[in-house]
Amino acid sequence: MTATHDRPAERVPRPPRAAERPARRPLRPRGLSGTALTVLTWAVALVFVSPALWMVLTAFKREADAYTDPPRLLFTPTLERFATVFDAGILPHVGNSLIATLCSAALVVLLGVPAAYALSIAPVDRTRDVLFFFISTKMLPVVAVIVPLYVAAGRLNVLDNIWTLVLLYTAMNLPIAVWMLRSFFLEVPTAVIEAARVEGASLPRVLRSVMLPMMAPGIAATVLICMIFSWNEFFFAVNLTASQAATVPVFMVGFITSESLYWAQLSAAATVVSLPIVVVGWLAQRQLVRGLSMGAVK
Amino acid sequence: MRGRDTPGPRPWPGRERRSPVASLAAAACAALTLGGCAGAGGSGSDQLVVAIVANPQMQDAIALQDHFTEEFPGVDVEFVQLPENEARAKITASVSTGGGEFDVVMISNYETAQWAEYGWIENLQPHIDATEGYRGEDFMPAIRDSLSYEGDMYSVPFYGESSFLAYREDLFEEAGLEMPENPTWEEVAEFAAELDDPDNGVSGICLRGLPGWGEVMAPLNTVVNTFGGRWYDEEWRARLDDPEFRSAVEFYVDLVREHGQPGAANSGYGDCLSRYSQGNAAMWYDATAMVSSLEDPESSAVVGKSGYVAAPVERTDNSGWLYTWTLAVPATSEHKDQAWDFVSWMTHPDYVSLVAEEFGWERVPPGSRASTFEADGYQEVAGAYAEPMRQAIESADPNEPTVDPVPYSGIGFVGIPEFQDMGTRVSQQISAAIAGQTSVEEALEQSERYARAVGDTYQGEDRR
Numbered sequence: 222m223t224a225t226h227d228r229p230a231e232r233v234p235r236p237p238r239a240a241e242r243p244a245r246r247p248l249r250p251r252g253l254s255g256t257a258l259t260v261l262t263w264a265v266a267l268v269f270v271s272p273a274l275w276m277v278l279t280a281f282k283r284e285a286d287a288y289t290d291p292p293r294l295l296f297t298p299t300l301e302r303f304a305t306v307f308d309a310g311i312l313p314h315v316g317n318s319l320i321a322t323l324c325s326a327a328l329v330v331l332l333g334v335p336a337a338y339a340l341s342i343a344p345v346d347r348t349r350d351v352l353f354f355f356i357s358t359k360m361l362p363v364v365a366v367i368v369p370l371y372v373a374a375g376r377l378n379v380l381d382n383i384w385t386l387v388l389l390y391t392a393m394n395l396p397i398a399v400w401m402l403r404s405f406f407l408e409v410p411t412a413v414i415e416a417a418r419v420e421g422a423s424l425p426r427v428l429r430s431v432m433l434p435m436m437a438p439g440i441a442a443t444v445l446i447c448m449i450f451s452w453n454e455f456f457f458a459v460n461l462t463a464s465q466a467a468t469v470p471v472f473m474v475g476f477i478t479s480e481s482l483y484w485a486q487l488s489a490a491a492t493v494v495s496l497p498i499v500v501v502g503w504l505a506q507r508q509l510v511r512g513l514s515m516g517a518v519k
Numbered sequence: 520m521r522g523r524d525t526p527g528p529r530p531w532p533g534r535e536r537r538s539p540v541a542s543l544a545a546a547a548c549a550a551l552t553l554g555g556c557a558g559a560g561g562s563g564s565d566q567l568v569v570a571i572v573a574n575p576q577m578q579d580a581i582a583l584q585d586h587f588t589e590e591f592p593g594v595d596v597e598f599v600q601l602p603e604n605e606a607r608a609k610i611t612a613s614v615s616t617g618g619g620e621f622d623v624v625m626i627s628n629y630e631t632a633q634w635a636e637y638g639w640i641e642n643l644q645p646h647i648d649a650t651e652g653y654r655g656e657d658f659m660p661a662i663r664d665s666l667s668y669e670g671d672m673y674s675v676p677f678y679g680e681s682s683f684l685a686y687r688e689d690l691f692e693e694a695g696l697e698m699p700e701n702p703t704w705e706e707v708a709e710f711a712a713e714l715d716d717p718d719n720g721v722s723g724i725c726l727r728g729l730p731g732w733g734e735v736m737a738p739l740n741t742v743v744n745t746f747g748g749r750w751y752d753e754e755w756r757a758r759l760d761d762p763e764f765r766s767a768v769e770f771y772v773d774l775v776r777e778h779g780q781p782g783a784a785n786s787g788y789g790d791c792l793s794r795y796s797q798g799n800a801a802m803w804y805d806a807t808a809m810v811s812s813l814e815d816p817e818s819s820a821v822v823g824k825s826g827y828v829a830a831p832v833e834r835t836d837n838s839g840w841l842y843t844w845t846l847a848v849p850a851t852s853e854h855k856d857q858a859w860d861f862v863s864w865m866t867h868p869d870y871v872s873l874v875a876e877e878f879g880w881e882r883v884p885p886g887s888r889a890s891t892f893e894a895d896g897y898q899e900v901a902g903a904y905a906e907p908m909r910q911a912i913e914s915a916d917p918n919e920p921t922v923d924p925v926p927y928s929g930i931g932f933v934g935i936p937e938f939q940d941m942g943t944r945v946s947q948q949i950s951a952a953i954a955g956q957t958s959v960e961e962a963l964e965q966s967e968r969y970a971r972a973v974g975d976t977y978q979g980e981d982r983r
Binding site: 474 | 568570572573574575576597599600601602603605612616617618619620621720787789793794796797799808809811812817818819
């Protein structure tokens, strides 16, 4: 009996100065190789983040400063470009983007979770064919369907309507979401589900009380990826909206002009527009890291 | 034990813990409710949706829209502004399929006559004639002609432009050079060789090399025209392999490769503007609209240092292009009278005075009306460039742009619907030649094939 209460034998001993860290944090490798790895990690992170950093820096420049060659790091910062962005009326577009992003993400979860369950825990007939069908819808370039979509939306009188984008973004993200969620479902040990059944839990109860809590990181990761795709989507938005339903990417390109300098104002707009996704990503980072490391993108 | 391999919360959490899914679902529901409210709100009875190209002059018009609302209460204007390429694609898609999203669209002299012929846009002549003080005869004649179909104007110009050559007077003086009023391309090439100073970050000249029918093809076409080249002969046979066409392209590619800006194959108008305005080029051949940025101390380091002369020539007397951003009313608009109210407000002589009053004369939309050139205030701020610009616009003849006769009109473009696609394909070949990935000969061989495919569809019919 006592053996079952022992800590797992494979547990790595704590490093000497780990006391201030939360106990569950992964442990760093020690010594020179550890330092080298840390430096390398930071260097790679910097390479990935530098375009975004440059964008933020440029947002505080005057247009003339943004175009200097060689690029200037020291300059007098100004908030004028941000004022331009807010004067141009960004808020209705943020509202449109929020509706399109959140509603499509909610629909994707509502439809994707049962679909993924049916394709993993309780496989239906011809699961492989269904999965292939889902992913095959992503194989056609969107540019190939834009004309029929545009004409259909025009005939149905739903051009420049935010619900058209909600529908399209749901359709766009659903195949990826089903594939991702399915791989998360496959990670759930069947023993737990069987145990819940033995205890007398019904299928909805098993889904809600057993599966969902275990799946939460995976669902969070899926939702976040769907949100990023929808928030950044430009092609459908620019072609199917005009004044009422235009989302933030469409608003943002309005700052690109062919007859004047525009890098600073575009950077300011891009900085403002990326903030919501950065905030959501930051809030969900723990779930996201767990989700991404447990499932599809492992 | 194996179950613990999977990281995650405990399988049976307490009720107090709210999962991220629940939070997201709540947020989505809130958004749905808000969205429902927004959808139910609806808009006023006379809402105009105006699609425009996001250039500085148009942004001034957006900033002044309160004046329009004051003048025409009850008409609410919503702007959709996009960069040139996106705007053109979107407007073309909407107008050609009768999408009906827009009441007013910004197009150019490239589209106007074609779209008028197809019945996609309204005849504005009756409105022009009926609007007091609008003075349609005040539009520059070359521009008025380029926007007319069967004698009636189908779109009205917001501003007009030609092309000319900007050069740094200070650098010319230092080098002991003098720019003639009507330079030839040979002379310009010599100046470029003389002033090319890569060690100090100054290129001899800046010329567009970026693919796109509205990018590299615009200046290159004017060079082709004045070198005696043409896209088609009168029988619609492609003539891109003629020696004149080839020598023009070779000249352009050699000039920009030898004495042009670094990375020229990726340089469009915007890149040349930033280079020249930051002092990194001695000459720049491009749209006359450049002056509003080059002479603006906010964005330019070379204010007051530039001289402007006519577009360089070789075998023709003049070579500058003619281009104008115009406003038109799609046939599908349900508010045509209100749309004209807006169009006439934005292209009225009074609008020019309004911009001068609010922002200064250097920001008025130039080149569309003779009265703008004649205004004292404009002459005062635009002394250095007003006259070359006016001459360039007046002398541009889109109907006879070449040495030998052609079956199409247009100077910086070929005025047929297929040119958007064909011009872009050819421009990709030219850009590759500028980048050194292919030779001019190979680029033109391929281009000739594209042009022949289009020309074949025109042969045997008069579709000018």
